[in-house]
Amino acid sequence: METREINALVDEISNHLEKPELYHALRVQSSIRSITSEFLKDRNFIEVPPVIISVLTDPLNHPVFDPTIDYYGYRYSLTKSMIFHKHLLTKHFDRIFTFSPNIRLEEQDKVRTGRHLAEFTQLDLEMKGATRDDVISLGEDMIDLFKRIKKTNEEDLKFFGRDLRIPAKPFKRIKYLDAYSEYGEDFEHKLSSEMKEPFWIIDIPLEKREFYDREDPSRPGILVDMDLIYPEGYGEALSGGEREYQLDRIIERIHKKGQTEEQFKWYIEFAKEGLNPSAGFGIGIERLTRFICGLERIEDAHPFPKIPGHLSL
Ligand code: ASN
Numbered sequence: 001m002e003t004r005e006i007n008a009l010v011d012e013i014s015n016h017l018e019k020p021e022l023y024h025a026l027r028v029q030s031s032i033r034s035i036t037s038e039f040l041k042d043r044n045f046i047e048v049p050p051v052i053i054s055v056l057t058d059p060l061n062h063p064v065f066d067p068t069i070d071y072y073g074y075r076y077s078l079t080k081s082m083i084f085h086k087h088l089l090t091k092h093f094d095r096i097f098t099f100s101p102n103i104r105l106e107e108q109d110k111v112r113t114g115r116h117l118a119e120f121t122q123l124d125l126e127m128k129g130a131t132r133d134d135v136i137s138l139g140e141d142m143i144d145l146f147k148r149i150k151k152t153n154e155e156d157l158k159f160f161g162r163d164l165r166i167p168a169k170p171f172k173r174i175k176y177l178d179a180y181s182e183y184g185e186d187f188e189h190k191l192s193s194e195m196k197e198p199f200w201i202i203d204i205p206l207e208k209r210e211f212y213d214r215e216d217p218s219r220p221g222i223l224v225d226m227d228l229i230y231p232e233g234y235g236e237a238l239s240g241g242e243r244e245y246q247l248d249r250i251i252e253r254i255h256k257k258g259q260t261e262e263q264f265k266w267y268i269e270f271a272k273e274g275l276n277p278s279a280g281f282g283i284g285i286e287r288l289t290r291f292i293c294g295l296e297r298i299e300d301a302h303p304f305p306k307i308p309g310h311l312s313l
Pocket of ligand 1: 058060080081083122124125239240241280281282283
């Protein structure tokens with residue numbers, strides 16, 4: 001890389017770090033971290049440290065580049081999400097959460113969307129024996145953090161001119177297939193732009209999600225899971241659901257996705273020992289910051305944003 005290019009990048013980073021938008025957004029983000037963490041600890045969740053490299057990580061439902069590290073002859077992936085670690089933990093802990101750095105080296109279609117970072121933090125949680133309804137109401141109660149943010153970060157929201165609305169509970173639930181038939185392929189974006197309050201998309205079809213979300217035994221092909229979507233066009237906030245925990249179901253679902261048992265051999269071995277029913281979700285911290293502050297682009301919610309396709313520090 002030429003010195004000229006390095007200097008341009010150094011200038012770009014310095015300008016970004018000086019932006020008042022970043023300063024105010026990070027103050028809000030700092031409150032989000034402490035308020036959500038306090039909220040969960042009050043409900044008997046234990047915070048666990050994140051896993052950064054592992055022999056097992058989320059396959060995701062969309063293609064990304066897969067960075068791996070060869071270490072003493074073993075192949076580790078960088079964490080795309082801690083979904084499997086969360087599920088394994090529910091064997092020994094009733095309720096856990098973690099602020100988990102996720103690396104998702106997105107492809108060309110996610111370059112400069114204003115919503116994607118190749119490195120972000122997800123507040124990921126899981127509850128043993130919980131149902132989707134349990135985690136939906138937990139999510140709705142957690143969103144009450146808006147009330148505290150409005151007080152604690154009054155100055156910051158004033159800077160952004162953001163009049164943050166406190167959503168009424170329960171949030172609206174819309175079935176995936178209903179949304180699809182009314183609004184077509186692009187339903188998430190259309191509904192998000194139209195709505196004034198966050199809403200749930202539930203009952204996502206099996207082929208649209210990873211193998212670990214639980215298929216409803218009474219409605220084959222439909223999962224007991226959900227996404228929370230922000231209003232005003234901000235798009236997806238969180239995703240989660242109930243989990244497959246029985247060995248035969250897990251194996252069947254891996255095959256249905258066209259994936260191999262070899263890919264998930266670690267998880268399968270744990271499933272042979274027995275896994276618990278559980279449910280949980282993960283919410284992106286930078287996207288939450290973006291929504292609360294009303295930021296146009298997610299870059300302003302991170303001091304060193306990894307914008308897909310763009311060189312960053
Ligand atoms: N955290 C999500 C969940 O709990 C999974 C993901 O990030 N892909 O379902």
